[in-house]
Amino acid sequence: MTLEEKVIILGALFHDIGKFEQRCKEIKKPHEELGVLLLDEMKEYILTVFDNNESFFNEVKKIVLNHHTGGKTDFVKIIKTSDHLSASERIKKEEPEPGTSQWEHKLLTSVFSKVKITADKYPEPLFFEQRLFIEGEHNAIIPTVTENNAKTRKDFGYRNTTFQEFKQDLIEILKFHKKTNDFHTLINLLLVLFEKYMWCVPDFTGNKFTDISLFNHSKDVAGISHALYKSNQDGKHLQLIVGDIPGIQKYIFDITNQRPAKILRGRSIFVQILARKLATKMLNAFGLTDCSLIMLAGGKFYILAPDKADFESTFNQILITIEKEMAEEFNYELKFAAGHYRFNHEKLRGKEISFGDIVFNATQSLEENRYQPWKHIFDFRNFSEEATVFNVGFSEQDDPELMKCRVTEKPMVLKRVRLLKKYDETESDILVDKQVELEFKIGSEIPKDNAFFLFDEEEKERVLNLKEVIKLNKQKAEKLLINARLKPLLKEKNIEYLQNTTFLEVASFVSMGGKSVIPFDKIAEKSEGAEYLTLIKGDIDNLGILMAHGLSGDNKDTEFTSISRTTTMSNQLKYFFSYYLNGFLEKWCEVNNTYLYTVFAGGDDLMFIAPHSQALPLLYSLNEQFEKFVCENAEIHVSYSLTNFRHSTPIRIVSEFSEENQSEVKNKLKISKEKSVDEILNYPSSFMIQNDKAGTYVFNTEVKNVQLKELIELVNQLKSWVKPEAENERSKLSHGMLRNLMILSEIMRDYRNNGETKDLLWHPKLTYQVNRMLKKNGKYLDEKVGKFFEIILKINKAEKEKEFEGLLYPAVCTVIYLIRN
Incomplete structure (x- = not known):
């Protein structure tokens, strides 16, 4: 330089x-x-x-x-x-x-x-x-x-x-x-x-x-x-580059081993490390510093680059290099996509275009290339066996099971086979792909702050803490510092150890037992009642539209899409889904004496695992903080899904159910499904919480986030009737009545959704159960229980009562889990 x-x-x-x-x-x-x-x-x-x-x-x-x-x-x-x-x-x-x-x-x-x-x-x-x-x-x-x-x-x-x-x-x-x-x-x-x-x-x-x-x-x-x-062209233009690693979640969850706690966290952090490494490669190709990396979140990054005569050739050459490395290192399992958009910065300055438009157009270029993987290294017109993934040497063991990676169940290339010692508390040794070995080390060894990821030509990638890096004295080796905290870094006298270091902030919190990650079965034991886990998945609704149009204002005087306002918004979201989430989850565990596990958080996504009984209160509390974080802005909201599972369920299957659940809540609560983006943008209040997604999918039911507090209160009420806290207090609702209520509330929900007359059978059946089990001489045994069922038994309910009825099925299901042994 x-x-x-x-x-x-x-x-x-x-x-x-x-x-x-x-x-x-x-x-x-x-x-x-x-x-x-x-x-x-x-x-x-x-x-x-x-x-x-x-x-x-x-x-x-x-x-x-x-x-x-x-x-x-x-x-x-x-x-x-x-x-x-x-x-x-x-x-x-x-x-x-x-x-x-x-x-x-x-x-x-x-x-x-x-x-x-x-x-x-x-x-x-x-x-x-x-x-x-x-x-x-x-x-x-x-x-x-x-x-x-x-x-x-x-x-x-x-x-x-x-x-x-x-x-x-x-x-x-x-x-x-x-x-x-x-x-x-x-x-x-x-x-x-x-x-x-x-x-x-x-x-x-x-x-x-x-x-x-x-x-x-x-x-x-x-x-x-x-x-x-x-820039050496006309002096009026710049380039915005966007890069992305598609299919991150699919890759993270592609695990068949029944004890995934260490490897899952490692995979999540690794893909973010990889995105950061690829961004650095792109910066180096154009001779830029991290100042030009204007946005980085999850697996996606944006770089502001010069408009040079050789821009296109430089861009294509670095993509060839990246694709070759990705093919070799990940056997074509992970791919990289990139696009760019040339814009007139004088028009941006004059507000003839907005930076939101520029980001949108660059992202469109990325989307066009997303479905053309490996196009820079494969000449599909002259396709040959030498150019394909099939021309590799796979492991050939006498036992077919030894040919597979014991974590992913995928065939292993011979030169990539590694013996992973003490994979879990049973201290079993297993054969894995070298990438799995690395992700295991990241997941099990990485500290929460000042964690160094070392790219060493001699020994390849390693995970080290601050003292280990200083002792190793690998000053020239490429290093990535995760969740950097300056004070301890600058206290060291031989600060030369920081040479060739880049930085990355990630959500990395998991509950630890000493130096080991708490496994899923131990997290499940923290659940009240049935020892189930819940995968909490969430993503910000309409983030692309928010980034492209949310700062546009009503006219030029209120147009806020300057470059730094857009990057500030991106940065603040990054702070919430990394820095804040780490602290929030750690504090929750401390106050509630529980264990939690972050799977992934970045960009507009978050996924973490909690004991089932903690999931709803935890989600409600986190969403409450998010609403405060966005100034109670009713157009910025998150949709969630809760997917319950046993600790031994393959995490890949859990992920697939979670993805389906997330789609359900997005689609069923979304307004104006058939409208185009332009039509939606002109549709009054179409993004407001009350009209748009902003819901949670729990027990096959879409619940608006504004109802979460009411759902939790209903759960607590029903639980107190079935299982009173005082030992000498009699229950007001039997287990049998609760199970009947679960069956009938599901039929009740179906009636509200489809209006079929046959589903009205819930009413006489529930009336019979109430008269037989909750009344004596025509009067309710308990006045509060009576008021509750009188509302439920109404056929023509007011709107508020219909909303309450919609909470019944997920509330009853939750209580059943809470009272099970």
């Missing part, structure tokens, strides 16, 4: 750094001047980036000082253009700040308060407290501060000492470069540092639309500037 490129990247990253000092100290000095003063303090270390050439250091200072007023240098012009592209709607209001007295909005508001598709109005804005992105602070990503309170930072903002702590961390990171001359890792560490402190700091405080974080803005300006600098 040239020194000029380093000027562009560092100048862009630090162009607004003075704002961070303003936010911490309320100092009355323009942020440009504060930024230059900070650079002068760090001059000794920053000079090493430019081979001690002071003229390049001065160019960085010019960028920081003049990025608003403009300057004669090309560097300043590029950063100014990028600043406009990053956060275009507030540029006209941005001016050299004479002080902070007139800039009263100190806190970052949630971008989800600016999301609106067909609703009549925006949600009330909520703001984040300023707290560091560190372990134990996961609740910080739930915005709780109201607009009136947000104008003061006294109770919710950073303190003067926060900036001093930031400077000390910055010095340690710059020292790393002085020792190693590793610019790429320097940038990665700076991004981790900026995210730790500035994820919750607004880049602009001139009005209440303070929803772009200073972290995202600084990072995006650096990525945009680098792409603009490297």
Whole structure:
């Protein structure tokens, strides 16, 4: 990388750094001047980036000082253009700040308060407290501060000492470069540092639309500037690249072994590691840094790339390389798809197009290529045996069972066979594919924070903790650091161990017994009643439409689809489904004395396993937090399914049932099924919770999420009647009556769904059971039980009573599970 490129990247990253000092100290000095003063303090270390050439250091200072007023240098012009592209709607209001007295909005508001598709109005804005992105602070990503309170930072903002702590961390990171001359890792560490402190700091405080974080803005300006600098076409265009690993969930669950706890977690984390590795390959192909990786979630990533004459050839060449590696490493089981879209950044700046449109078009390009796997390495016009997967040497053992991987039941290529020792607590040794061996190590050995994944040419991939990496002294080996926490990293004296490191945040929480992952049978034992497990699956409804159109506004004045607002929204979702979820699940286990297991969480999906009796309360609590996270925005919601299973059920089968259940709740509660996207976008309130999906599939029943609390209360009520807590208290509802109620409530549900007269038989049958078992001399034995059944026995129910009736079947089924031995 040239020194000029380093000027562009560092100048862009630090162009607004003075704002961070303003936010911490309320100092009355323009942020440009504060930024230059900070650079002068760090001059000794920053000079090493430019081979001690002071003229390049001065160019960085010019960028920081003049990025608003403009300057004669090309560097300043590029950063100014990028600043406009990053956060275009507030540029006209941005001016050299004479002080902070007139800039009263100190806190970052949630971008989800600016999301609106067909609703009549925006949600009330909520703001984040300023707290560091560190372990134990996961609740910080739930915005709780109201607009009136947000104008003061006294109770919710950073303190003067926060900036001093930031400077000390910055010095340690710059020292790393002085020792190693590793610019790429320097940038990665700076991004981790900026995210730790500035994820919750607004880049602009001139009005209440303070929803772009200073972290995202600084990072995006650096990525945009680098792409603009490297573009050599007409100077008007850039490229948006999107890459994806299709079929992630199918791959994760493709396990037949009946003890999948360690391997399942490993597979989930591995596919995210793989996506991150492929994104790095794409960045390296175009000579870019992580600043250009504008979005990464689950198995998908977006890269802002330069528009160069050789773009297409470079893009195709890296796809050939990736496809060859994927074919060799995964035997064509996992594939990679990518697309790109060339856009006019001048039109984006002028709001002739929105960034949501650009993301949509790039994704369309990806979708077109998704169904053409391996097209870069196979010439289907000249197809030969040498070019196929069949021309490989499979393992040939005397025992046919030894030819298969004992975890996936798939044939093994001879050179990939490994002996996996002590697979489970029975300490059995089994033959597996080498990829399974790696995923087992990830699932069983990876710590929750600062976990290193080492790509070593000599010994291939390994999982290590911080002390092991330092002791190994593999400075030049490629490393991926999962769930990085800066404080312990920077405490180490020989910080050189961080060379050649990239970073990734994932949802990795599982309950541990010592150093071992709690197996599924032990999790099931935590369930009250029947020892069943529940796979909780959820995904955000209409996320593609939300990303493409949710920030479009009603007109150009309320159009919020700048690059950094879109990336801020993506980042905040990533925070919820990784950082927050890890902390939330850990706290739930602690409070409820239970075990939980995260299968996957990323992008718009989440899957985790809980004891059956905990599943409904856990889901309700998590969804409640998600609604707070999105500012109670009724157009942003999640659909869930609960799939119950025994711990010995093959997880592949559980996954298939779960997928069917998820489809059921999506399809049956979705409004306007036959309408196109354009028609739906013009359909009033079509995305609101009350009209759209936003439901949970439990015991073959679709329940709206707004009814979950009522369902839990009904479960508790029925359970208390069947199995009173006091030992000397008689039950008000027999087990037999409960079983009859289950059968008849299912018929009742069918009647409501299809209206067939034959299903009305539930009424006389239930009336008979009630008269025989719950009444004496024509009167109910218990008044509350009587009121309950009088509502159930109504034929012509009011709308609220119909909703209550719809909860009956899943409630009764849940209670039966809870009271079983």
